Amino acid sequence: PxxxxxxxxxxxxxxxxxxxxxxxxxxxxxxxxxxxxxxxxxxxxxxxxxLPSYLGIEGEGLNGVSVASELLTRVNLMKAYLFPEYETPVYAGKKCVVVGGGNVAMDAARTARRLGAEVTVVYRRGREEMPARAEEVHHAEQEGIRFQLLTNPTRILGDEKGWVSGVECVRMELGEPDASGRRRPTAVEGSEFVIDIDMLVVAAGSKxxxxxxxxxxxxxxxxxxxxxxxxxxxxxxxxxxxxxxxxxxxxxxxxxxxxxxxxxxxxxxxxxxxx
Structure with missing residues (x-):
């Protein structure tokens, strides 16, 4: 509060x-x-x-794409939720994908949901490997947020006006453990599909x-x-x-x-x- x-x-x-x-x-x-x-x-x-981390994929410069720290700073610290009383606009789409599986991803997903978007969290590992606290995930589900697990974005698609229109993803499967002790995700060949969106938030960690x-x-x-x-x-x-x-x-x-x-x-x- x-x-x-x-x-x-x-x-x-x-x-x-x-x-x-x-x-x-x-x-x-x-x-x-x-x-x-x-x-x-x-x-x-x-x-x-x-300092936010990015995905390093095509399309991250499109309008409608932001990092979680920007979204959360605008909404919480700069009081975008009280616009226009506070002159801090924030873009809120109708269909949003949040990329990541940590606590910040849950914060961003729930914030986007409260701004009015339908929200899907995309995470490249399974539920057991998610670094977010279990109660954070549970609360996100209670707010109607969907989870697309074992899924990894490969590129962000845009329209002719430079706005995000979709995200191309690939299905993943878990292999042997990596340096973090979690099973390493690998792409399933030929499993690409597209999620139609107008808002994407990257919550891939920070440094x-x-x-x-x-x-x-x-x-x-x-x-x-x-x-x-x-x-x-x-x-x-x-x-x-x-x-x-x-x-x-x-x-x-x-x-x-x-x-x-x-x-x-x-x-x-x-x-x-x-x-």
Whole structure:
């Protein structure tokens, strides 16, 4: 609930926390400038893993195609559900496919459903392999969302005006387990078919935006642009810089991020009070 989030934020403000919005670190200023020019003794990086992944197939640039993070940001954070009271339009089709099987895919599917679309979730593995929590899937089904499992999109089709008109898919079958421990899906030859749609949402996971890593000399990162940080304190390779949450471990849960933030807060307090 939005009012619950606002109450939690207000509590921080009441304790003296100040907020500087519309400030992109790494563009307007970098971490070194925060510490050297603006006088901060410590910086915590909690930028998450908000860089969306795409499918890499033909047609992703068509109108009516979006990533889940864009849809959810527009509807929830920018209050598109209150348009035109809030000037944040959001495209809502009549027939929507959401590609993915995680919790974000369920969020996107249920959001598209509440915007008025008939929604089908397309996932390349079976139900048992879906990473979404079982109750999320159950709630999606309760809202009338259909599931097309063991199915993988191969290309997105468009009309003469540049709008999505369908998605071509192929049936899949599960083979031997891959590195994740789940059985690897392989395409069934000759099983292609088309789903007619006017809206497609890609919920194929996300990764860490490399902006902080690229603009912070001395900050150790992994090949996936994840920040290397001490698990107990959140301390990074750069003195005074701490990090936690998805920016460190990759896309995970809010609970894990909250825990990392609390541990880093203790680590920062220890760092600032040391002799």
């Amino acid at each position: 939005k009012d619950l989030v606002q109450r939690e934020v207000s509590k921080l403000g009441d304790k003296g926390v100040s907020f500087e919005v519309n400030a992109l670190v790494g563009k307007l200023y970098d971490i070194d400038e925060l510490m050297e020019d603006r006088g901060f003794d410590a910086v915590f990086v909690g930028t998450g893993a908000g 860490t935006n490399p902006l902080i890593a690229k603009t912070t000399p001395g900050l150790e990162v992994t090949p996936r642009s994840l920040i290397v940080a001490d698990e107990r304190t959140g301390a990074t390779s750069k003195p005074g810089v701490f990090a936690g949450g998805d920016a460190v471990i990759g896309a995970a849960t809010v609970i894990l991020a909250m825990g990392a933030g609390k541990r880093a807060a203790a680590g920062i307090a220890e760092y600032l009070t040391q002799d």
